[in-house]
Amino acid sequence: MAVRLREAMAAALYGADGFFRRERPADHFRTSVTASPVFATAIAHLVAGVDKALGHPDVLTVVDVGAGRGELLSQVYALIGRDSRVRPVAVELADRPAGLDPGIDWRPELPEEFTGLLIATEWLDNVPLDVAVVDPDGVPRYLLDDGSLGTPLDPADAQWTDEWWPLHDPGDTAEIGLPRDRAWADAVSRLTAGLAVAIDYGHTRADRRPTLTGFRDGREVEPRFDGSTDITAHVAVDALGVPVLRQREALATLGVDGARPPLDLATADPAGYLRALSGASQAAELLAEGGLGDHWWAVQTVTIEWTPWRLSQSWTR
Numbered sequence: 001m002a003v004r005l006r007e008a009m010a011a012a013l014y015g016a017d018g019f020f021r022r023e024r025p026a027d028h029f030r031t032s033v034t035a036s037p038v039f040a041t042a043i044a045h046l047v048a049g050v051d052k053a054l055g056h057p058d059v060l061t062v063v064d065v066g067a068g069r070g071e072l073l074s075q076v077y078a079l080i081g082r083d084s085r086v087r088p089v090a091v092e093l094a095d096r097p098a099g100l101d102p103g104i105d106w107r108p109e110l111p112e113e114f115t116g117l118l119i120a121t122e123w124l125d126n127v128p129l130d131v132a133v134v135d136p137d138g139v140p141r142y143l144l145d146d147g148s149l150g151t152p153l154d155p156a157d158a159q160w161t162d163e164w165w166p167l168h169d170p171g172d173t174a175e176i177g178l179p180r181d182r183a184w185a186d187a188v189s190r191l192t193a194g195l196a197v198a199i200d201y202g203h204t205r206a207d208r209r210p211t212l213t214g215f216r217d218g219r220e221v222e223p224r225f226d227g228s229t230d231i232t233a234h235v236a237v238d239a240l241g242v243p244v245l246r247q248r249e250a251l252a253t254l255g256v257d258g259a260r261p262p263l264d265l266a267t268a269d270p271a272g273y274l275r276a277l278s279g280a281s282q283a284a285e286l287l288a289e290g291g292l293g294d295h296w297w298a299v300q301t302v303t304i305e306w307t308p309w310r311l312s313q314s315w316t317r
Helices: 005-014 037-053 071-079 155-164 178-189 247-253 264-268 270-287
Strands: 060-065 086-091 105-107 114-121 130-134 140-143 149-152 173-176 191-200 213-216 219-221 230-232 244-246 296-302
Touching (some): 037 270, 086 114, 114 178, 130 155
Parallel strands (some): 060 114
Antiparallel strands (some): 130 140, 130 173
């Protein structure tokens, strides 16, 4: 029997045989975390800033939601010297990876409450959602996994689309982001003090468009609901209700610089020049327009006023 896409997506990604329970994400798509250790260095700087803003608490918790196989936390934890005050927590449904640093807590759910940094890198784009399509009579209905249309939207989803993704004509399509808004609000509600950052593919009113797709073996493919592909859709970042900025702006403030090293270094220190050139190339990928640099960073503070960025409620950049 055909079901709504949110239900089908949840089973395909997170069910007993779901994609994220049995596949290693890095084998199928490239993220900022896997692209370069420069990204982890920037997040380590962010951890240090949050620690200072909080007055160096006895316990500083760093929660990574959608942690993959712990790649980001492993790097960050090592960079900060495995500080005994720092409690790294990886939130992921897959089994704990073999060889993961024993100092990293691995769990399927967010802590009930914590103080520190909440980081979500390409998590929200995998939170299951429904898709609405306007039928020939002008009624928005849920798209089902067999391509047919189901019931009209319930009041909450209809209100969300009216506000964030208006539908007017037959055939108009919207990816209903309400589950992402709720997931993010729930995650942030666990943070008693500190900073929350969601980093993801996204769009705003200026470029709203359907984006549901699949990934497999490094290629974009048709999404399949049998657990064989990743299934993802861009996040309506303006609907999260928090300030946002582009990754290229965020990382530049955290010290990521894609500029090439001076040529005279090649003569004075050839090996150093090659290392600097490699680092600049990796940084440039993280900052690139049309690529990872276009990711959105949604930023929310809890009880503290510090962030490394000048933020506004403008979502049109």
